[in-house]
Amino acid sequence: MEYAVRGPLVIRALAIEKELNKGIKKSFNNVIKANIGDAHAMGQKPISFIRQVLACVSDPSLINSVKYPSDVRQRAELLLSGCGGHSVGSYSHSSGIEIIRKHVAEYIARRDDGIPSDPQHILLSAGASESIRNILKLFIDKDGRNKKNAVMIPIPQYPLYSATIVEFGLGMVGYYLDESNNWALNIDELEHAYKKSLNEFNTRVLCVINPGNPTGQVLSRDNVEEIIKFAYKNKLFLLADEVYQDNIYETDLKFHSFKSVMKSMGEPYSQIELCSFHSCSKGYMGECGIRGGYVEVVNVDPEVFNHLQKMTSAKLCSTVLGQCAMDCVVKPPQPGEPSYDQWLEEKTAILDSLKDRARAVYEAYNSIDGIECNPVQGSMYAFPRIEMPQKAIDKAKSLNQEADFFYAMELLENSGICVVPGSGFGQKPGTYHFRTTILPQGDVLHDMLERFNKFHNKFMKEYS
Amino acid sequence: MEYAVRGPLVIRALAIEKELNKGIKKSFNNVIKANIGDAHAMGQKPISFIRQVLACVSDPSLINSVKYPSDVRQRAELLLSGCGGHSVGSYSHSSGIEIIRKHVAEYIARRDDGIPSDPQHILLSAGASESIRNILKLFIDKDGRNKKNAVMIPIPQYPLYSATIVEFGLGMVGYYLDESNNWALNIDELEHAYKKSLNEFNTRVLCVINPGNPTGQVLSRDNVEEIIKFAYKNKLFLLADEVYQDNIYETDLKFHSFKSVMKSMGEPYSQIELCSFHSCSKGYMGECGIRGGYVEVVNVDPEVFNHLQKMTSAKLCSTVLGQCAMDCVVKPPQPGEPSYDQWLEEKTAILDSLKDRARAVYEAYNSIDGIECNPVQGSMYAFPRIEMPQKAIDKAKSLNQEADFFYAMELLENSGICVVPGSGFGQKPGTYHFRTTILPQGDVLHDMLERFNKFHNKFMKEYS
Numbered sequence: 001m002e003y004a005v006r007g008p009l010v011i012r013a014l015a016i017e018k019e020l021n022k023g024i025k026k027s028f029n030n031v032i033k034a035n036i037g038d039a040h041a042m043g044q045k046p047i048s049f050i051r052q053v054l055a056c057v058s059d060p061s062l063i064n065s066v067k068y069p070s071d072v073r074q075r076a077e078l079l080l081s082g083c084g085g086h087s088v089g090s091y092s093h094s095s096g097i098e099i100i101r102k103h104v105a106e107y108i109a110r111r112d113d114g115i116p117s118d119p120q121h122i123l124l125s126a127g128a129s130e131s132i133r134n135i136l137k138l139f140i141d142k143d144g145r146n147k148k149n150a151v152m153i154p155i156p157q158y159p160l161y162s163a164t165i166v167e168f169g170l171g172m173v174g175y176y177l178d179e180s181n182n183w184a185l186n187i188d189e190l191e192h193a194y195k196k197s198l199n200e201f202n203t204r205v206l207c208v209i210n211p212g213n214p215t216g217q218v219l220s221r222d223n224v225e226e227i228i229k230f231a232y233k234n235k236l237f238l239l240a241d242e243v244y245q246d247n248i249y250e251t252d253l254k255f256h257s258f259k260s261v262m263k264s265m266g267e268p269y270s271q272i273e274l275c276s277f278h279s280c281s282k283g284y285m286g287e288c289g290i291r292g293g294y295v296e297v298v299n300v301d302p303e304v305f306n307h308l309q310k311m312t313s314a315k316l317c318s319t320v321l322g323q324c325a326m327d328c329v330v331k332p333p334q335p336g337e338p339s340y341d342q343w344l345e346e347k348t349a350i351l352d353s354l355k356d357r358a359r360a361v362y363e364a365y366n367s368i369d370g371i372e373c374n375p376v377q378g379s380m381y382a383f384p385r386i387e388m389p390q391k392a393i394d395k396a397k398s399l400n401q402e403a404d405f406f407y408a409m410e411l412l413e414n415s416g417i418c419v420v421p422g423s424g425f426g427q428k429p430g431t432y433h434f435r436t437t438i439l440p441q442g443d444v445l446h447d448m449l450e451r452f453n454k455f456h457n458k459f460m461k462e463y464s
Numbered sequence: 465m466e467y468a469v470r471g472p473l474v475i476r477a478l479a480i481e482k483e484l485n486k487g488i489k490k491s492f493n494n495v496i497k498a499n500i501g502d503a504h505a506m507g508q509k510p511i512s513f514i515r516q517v518l519a520c521v522s523d524p525s526l527i528n529s530v531k532y533p534s535d536v537r538q539r540a541e542l543l544l545s546g547c548g549g550h551s552v553g554s555y556s557h558s559s560g561i562e563i564i565r566k567h568v569a570e571y572i573a574r575r576d577d578g579i580p581s582d583p584q585h586i587l588l589s590a591g592a593s594e595s596i597r598n599i600l601k602l603f604i605d606k607d608g609r610n611k612k613n614a615v616m617i618p619i620p621q622y623p624l625y626s627a628t629i630v631e632f633g634l635g636m637v638g639y640y641l642d643e644s645n646n647w648a649l650n651i652d653e654l655e656h657a658y659k660k661s662l663n664e665f666n667t668r669v670l671c672v673i674n675p676g677n678p679t680g681q682v683l684s685r686d687n688v689e690e691i692i693k694f695a696y697k698n699k700l701f702l703l704a705d706e707v708y709q710d711n712i713y714e715t716d717l718k719f720h721s722f723k724s725v726m727k728s729m730g731e732p733y734s735q736i737e738l739c740s741f742h743s744c745s746k747g748y749m750g751e752c753g754i755r756g757g758y759v760e761v762v763n764v765d766p767e768v769f770n771h772l773q774k775m776t777s778a779k780l781c782s783t784v785l786g787q788c789a790m791d792c793v794v795k796p797p798q799p800g801e802p803s804y805d806q807w808l809e810e811k812t813a814i815l816d817s818l819k820d821r822a823r824a825v826y827e828a829y830n831s832i833d834g835i836e837c838n839p840v841q842g843s844m845y846a847f848p849r850i851e852m853p854q855k856a857i858d859k860a861k862s863l864n865q866e867a868d869f870f871y872a873m874e875l876l877e878n879s880g881i882c883v884v885p886g887s888g889f890g891q892k893p894g895t896y897h898f899r900t901t902i903l904p905q906g907d908v909l910h911d912m913l914e915r916f917n918k919f920h921n922k923f924m925k926e927y928s
Contacts, residue, residue, distance in 0.1 A: 041548025084505025289784035320753035
């Protein structure tokens with residue numbers, strides 16, 4: 001089991017940081033961590049509304065102070081009224097606080113143009129990761145039949161999936177995203193991968209990440225429809241990782257949730273089994289450390305859902321403060337409310353800035369000889385391709401390393417930039433990539449792209 | 465997989481609450497939830513220092529206000545300096561924030577009379593439960609050899625263990641606690657259960673809960689020594705659930721951590737593999753919903769420890785606010801610091817009150833005909849025994865229920881008191897118990913004990 005986003009490169013990056021702190025001289029004076037979608041760590045400021053509510057529910061004496069706007073204080077009161085003994089220190093129901101689940105359902109219905117959502121089918125969790133793991137756990141086959149249950153995942157994928165699939169002893173069926181077409185999800189490839197998998201596996205689950213991680217593409221509505229038809233035809237359980245639903249940067253693109261498309265397609269497609277995940281770690285809020293998230297469970301067999309609830313009950317509950325943060329995300333201040341203007345200003349500034357950075361990163365990488373990069377339509381990542389010189393491939397082989405790992409490690413040692421090699425996400429054999437976030441801000445981003453350019457040219461010269 | 469603490473009785477209790485809210489008349493006008501160790505839900509007030517620090521790290525603008533004492537503000541600053549980008553919204557290292565792990569290690573060393581603890585062997589988690597699950601996960605045997613890896617657990621036990629063991633496909637080996645001797649842990653019984661288990665299992669782990677849950681006993685130092693010798697002799701991995709280490713009510717009893725006893729015994733006992741768990745959910749703080757906890761991993765093979773760290777890294781990190789709460793627990797205000805007096809007053813009041821309630825619960829149950837109850841030496845629970853009339857046993861059987869489940873359900877329906885039947889924790893065949901918390905406060909506790917008395921006498925009359 002490997003988890004590239006936290007792998008050897010990150011460990012080395014931390015060590016280099018300590019070396020720099022000790023005064024060891026290098027050709028750079030700081031490490032730029034472009035390896036993980038950790039917005040606040042890269043200087044993004046939290047949304048005030050969220051943090052003020054968290055402060056109030058933590059110390060309810062603040063509710064009676066005049067420091068905070070009235071909607072902050074009212075929200076804190078409302079959330080506390082959902083807590084046992086009026087305290088976030090009480091266990092919540094293991095599915096989460098009822099009023100928050102109701103707010104999540106209202107959010108989903110608003111997002112999906114009025115298609116209803118049932119709070120009873122919302123489960124809050126510590127980030128989306130926990131929910132994703134809980135859902136995948138349902139497919140662990142304890143009977144040990146001939147063919148393993150398998151999960152289809154995009155290649156490249158987010159390593160939470162591969163790591164969890166391996167941990168749970170499930171089968172893994174990769175389908176390639178189409179790099180030559182902006183990382184589109186090609187149905188023929190899906191069909192091909194699925195059919196091939198049946199020799200070995202009982203393929204049960206189709207996982208789609210939209211907007212894409214690490215690939216940043218945004219699925220068109222037509223594409224989502226095709227995927228739903230494919231899932232229906234093959235009786236696949238759809239696992240829609242939609243945690244980047246707020247992170248779309250191209251003005252002519254829109255987020256289409258699987259739930260809304262499926263429901264608007266009508267019978268029989270509206271009946272497919274679907275789980276959709278969301279989180280307070282991404283979007284404009286970037287509250288990774290707070291650990292808020294949820295899954296909406298749609299059309300799942302009541303007995304399976306019951307089992308899922310039982311499973312989560314053994315974990316008591318997810319962090320109540322994380323649940324409260326999720327509440328602020330799904331029910332932000334509304335026009336006319338005292339916090340609205342500030343909230344909108346903060347949100348817009350962050351999303352605008354991410355949009356600028358998405359474009360800057362794409363343009364910078366794409367302008368470099370020997371690097372090709374698709375536009376970052378959404379999410380927080382670019383996944384540029386390196387035209388790896390044969391000499392570098394040979395050198396890596398001699399070190400018993402993947403060539404992109406070798407490249408990324410050289411990049412780190414020589415320029416202080418920490419990215420994740422493509423091999424941690426999966427890629428077509430013979431191609432080499434890396435994932436970089438678009439999160440470094442202003443001068444740091446500029447500096448990063450310059451350092452990168454310099455390193456890359458030197459690398460290509462050395463290994464051509 | 466069952467999780468009694470959240471089982472059918474609790475579901476029914478919530479339904480009854482809703483009925484009462486709708487105005488449906490019953491012989492009682494509220495439900496008393498004595499089923500779960502959820503202190504704040506039962507009216508216990510949070511410790512101000514913890515909550516003020518949480519408020520400050522949530523909204524750092526509070527640090528510069530004069531509202532809070534300087535040690536609160538300094539602590540918040542210190543914690544933020546350990547967070548990426550100075551924000552609790554950043555992911556922490558997957559083992560937890562370094563400075564907090566250091567504080568945990570210092571706490572352990574203070575608690576254990578100077579025996580050192582290594583911050584590198586502390587892993588923070590969302591409550592102790594998550595750590596316990598992570599450690600048990602190490603024993604999942606994917607090779608499917610002849611004999612399953614098995615875990616020894618006390619009977620009665622806390623159902624997190626049985627539920628997790630079943631979920632992970634491990635073998636479960638119960639050893640009976642000695643009810644006739646204040647639920648002591650008898651080494652002969654341990655030997656007996658272990659030897660018997662070897663026919664079926666590869667018994668690898670010994671789990672001890674001290675102070676006991678649901679049984680409330682506190683192990684003597686001699687007893688801890690015996691257990692360590694037993695573990696050493698049989699090469700067992702010791703899993704010490706010590707989350708109630710602050711909850712000891714009898715003045716002549718003391719908490720002896722397995723780590724301190726083992727280390728002071730010297731070689732070879734000081735070398736046994738041990739994991740010890742602690743939490744911010746219990747003690748005097750009772751911050752269940754905040755989800756703070758840790759495990760100290762002692763003498764574990766470096767390769768296994770490395771695997772454990774890899775496993776946790778796929779979960780990114782536990783809630784940073786939960787980690788901050790844990791910090792306040794392991795490093796409370798010291799004499800002379802501005803928050804000290806209030807902290808000490810709050811802590812002492814809670815522990816004194818718990819002590820009174822431990823005694824009141826014990827005395828009340830023990831005074832009832834047909835109920836026998838051991839003293840509540842520690843933790844938050846009593847586990848009284850019911851002399852179940854044969855007619856009640858027969859009646860339960862006719863309903864396809866355990867007799868203690870039948871009893872607890874009748875108790876709930878007729879008095880509004882929610883407890884957990886002993887069968888959810890395990891008990892000697894032919895004996896019947898229930899677990900009740902000692903958490904109801906003042907008049908509520910009084911009311912509960914009166915209602916109970918009335919119900920029990922009626923029940924005994926009906927079924928004798």
